[in-house]
Amino acid sequence: MRVYNTLSKRKEEFVTLEPGKVKMYVCGPTVYNLIHIGNARPMIVFDTVRRYLEHKGYEVNYVSNFTDVDDKIIAKANEEGVSSQEISERYIAECQKDMEALNVRPATTHPRATQEIDGMIAMIQTLVDKGYAYDVDGTVYFRTRKFQEYGKLSHKNLDDLRSGNRSLLVTGEDQKEDPLDFVLWKPKKEGEPSWPSPWSDGRPGWHIECSVMSKKYLGEQIDIHAGGEDLIFPHHENEIAQSECCNGKEFAKYWLHNAFLNIDNRKMSKSLGNFFTVREILEKYDAQVLRFFMLSAHYRSPLNFSADLMEAAKNGLDRIRNAVSNLKYLMDCGTAAESKSGSAVQNAVDGKQDLTSLEAASGELDLVAQGMASGMTVEEEGLLASMKGYEEKFDEAMDDDFNTADAIAVIFEMVKFANSNLTSENSRALLQAAYDEIVSLSDILGLIVEEKEELLDADIEALIAERQAARKAKNFARADEIRNLLAKQGITLLDTREGVKWKRA
Numbered sequence: 001m002r003v004y005n006t007l008s009k010r011k012e013e014f015v016t017l018e019p020g021k022v023k024m025y026v027c028g029p030t031v032y033n034l035i036h037i038g039n040a041r042p043m044i045v046f047d048t049v050r051r052y053l054e055h056k057g058y059e060v061n062y063v064s065n066f067t068d069v070d071d072k073i074i075a076k077a078n079e080e081g082v083s084s085q086e087i088s089e090r091y092i093a094e095c096q097k098d099m100e101a102l103n104v105r106p107a108t109t110h111p112r113a114t115q116e117i118d119g120m121i122a123m124i125q126t127l128v129d130k131g132y133a134y135d136v137d138g139t140v141y142f143r144t145r146k147f148q149e150y151g152k153l154s155h156k157n158l159d160d161l162r163s164g165n166r167s168l169l170v171t172g173e174d175q176k177e178d179p180l181d182f183v184l185w186k187p188k189k190e191g192e193p194s195w196p197s198p199w200s201d202g203r204p205g206w207h208i209e210c211s212v213m214s215k216k217y218l219g220e221q222i223d224i225h226a227g228g229e230d231l232i233f234p235h236h237e238n239e240i241a242q243s244e245c246c247n248g249k250e251f252a253k254y255w256l257h258n259a260f261l262n263i264d265n266r267k268m269s270k271s272l273g274n275f276f277t278v279r280e281i282l283e284k285y286d287a288q289v290l291r292f293f294m295l296s297a298h299y300r301s302p303l304n305f306s307a308d309l310m311e312a313a314k315n316g317l318d319r320i321r322n323a324v325s326n327l328k329y330l331m332d333c334g335t336a337a338e339s340k341s342g343s344a345v346q347n348a349v350d351g352k353q354d355l356t357s358l359e360a361a362s363g364e365l366d367l368v369a370q371g372m373a374s375g376m377t378v379e380e381e382g383l384l385a386s387m388k389g390y391e392e393k394f395d396e397a398m399d400d401d402f403n404t405a406d407a408i409a410v411i412f413e414m415v416k417f418a419n420s421n422l423t424s425e426n427s428r429a430l431l432q433a434a435y436d437e438i439v440s441l442s443d444i445l446g447l448i449v450e451e452k453e454e455l456l457d458a459d460i461e462a463l464i465a466e467r468q469a470a471r472k473a474k475n476f477a478r479a480d481e482i483r484n485l486l487a488k489q490g491i492t493l494l495d496t497r498e499g500v501k502w503k504r505a
């Protein structure tokens with residue numbers, strides 16, 4: 001598997017620190033408002049990376065923070081006349097709702113900055129003790145000049161940056177030794193949340209949060225650190241400086257950055273005001289369409305948001321969904337045929353008809369049983385083998401720096417294959433294999449393509465009646481099948497003396 005590393009600016013072979021395990025940190029949102037679909041891009045992209053790594057057999061420890069102390073949160077709290085905590089808790093809850101809708105799995109741990117202040121003070125203290133940080137009137141700065149490798153991630157020319165940032169020296173932060181020094185701790189202003197520290201009552205800078213939370217939940221060295229490309233400089237550059245100077249070890253092996261989601265070729269952002277919240281998009285579209293749209297481009301390519309592209313995403317997703325529901329329909333046709341011949345046998349037995357028709361009927365039963373056991377003809381075995389080829393192609397695409405665009409193209413090929421080769425004449429085993437293949441490849445991308453039909457009460461009652469009839473006819477296979485089908489819909493059956501009762505989960 002090859003992964004593009006921002007640090008080396010090339011694709012590298014992916015080798016984990018510990019065999020079979022991946023430690024991964026993704027910078028999460030600052031929670032002062034509903035997230036916009038630009039914020040959703042890293043969430044969806046790196047959730048997909050995680051799912052793929054798990055598919056490859058890795059155990060992934062996935063940590064993603066919520067930044068819950070920040071100027072923007074404080075400003076919003078003042079605007080509404082409530083506490084910062086109320087704002088951050090409200091928007092963490094809202095963000096989690098959006099993530100769930102987008103089928104973004106919760107991280108192994110979602111640390112919150114305000115819960116980790118002790119760790120931040122300890123790391124800042126270590127940096128001060130080692131001479132990498134200095135305190136001026138209660139503000140602690142990181143001494144960038146002392147870290148020889150500063151700039152290695154963003155590949156920036158530090159002298160240019162220094163002269164470009166000289167203006168900072170005359171706009172308030174004039175106590176700094178170097179324009180590139182950045183804040184680790186700042187004293188509180190009136191009405192701001194604060195914590196006691198050896199330097200002042202105050203709060204941490206943004207960058208130190210991630211260094212500390214990553215170390216606490218994943219250890220001093222991690223495999224993957226990720227986020228949007230706007231975080232490369234200064235946020236991730238500063239995280240590297242803090243972590244490597246504190247721990248004396250390389251911080252992260254692979255740095256992954258998603259490109260921007262744009263509107264009219266400009267970055268979607270709160271400050272430009274050119275954004276749509278996830279919530280707004282979900283009023284118009286199924287959340288899965290948004291997920292599909294995000295994955296239809298490679299994560300390192302800019303993606304321009306437009307109604308046309310969303311329509312194209314909707315059509316693409318529908319094509320997969322239609323193929324899946326068609327396969328289900330074909331299987332149901334097959335099941336109907338099988339149970340019809342099964343009941344022919346039963347009728348023959350029940351009716352105690354003459355021996356020849358009974359033999360004929362049980363012969364029919366043998367054929368059905370044979371078909372169900374061996375499943376496939378030689379020709380079908382061949383079709384099954386070509387299907388496995390799609391799985392390999394899918395993995396090849398994803399092994400090449402998580403190329404979801406190509407991976408989706410492979411799912412389309414598989415869909416085309418199923419649409420043009422499979423009919424109700426095929427064995428259930430083959431149809432099921434095709435169905436499972438499309439569903440499971442889609443699932444690696446976090447795309448839900450199975451129809452989740454909500455069963456109506458009347459349908460449930462009908463299925464229960466059919467199950468009773470099947471049991472009476474000693475067709476236990478069908479009876480179990482119905483029970484399982486209902487269980488999949490979250491419906492449990494209770495066999496009581498008064499008859500079958502059911503309840504929804």
Ligand code: AMP
Nearest residue numbers: 028029030038039041227228260261268
């Ligand atoms: P923020 O809340 O601004 O710190 O952003 C949270 C995450 O969303 C970070 O990883 C950002 O890089 C990412 N992000 C913000 N805007 C965009 C955008 N327009 N396109 C892609 N990623 C973005």
Ligand code: ZN
Nearest residue numbers: 027028210235
């Ligand atoms: Zn971060």
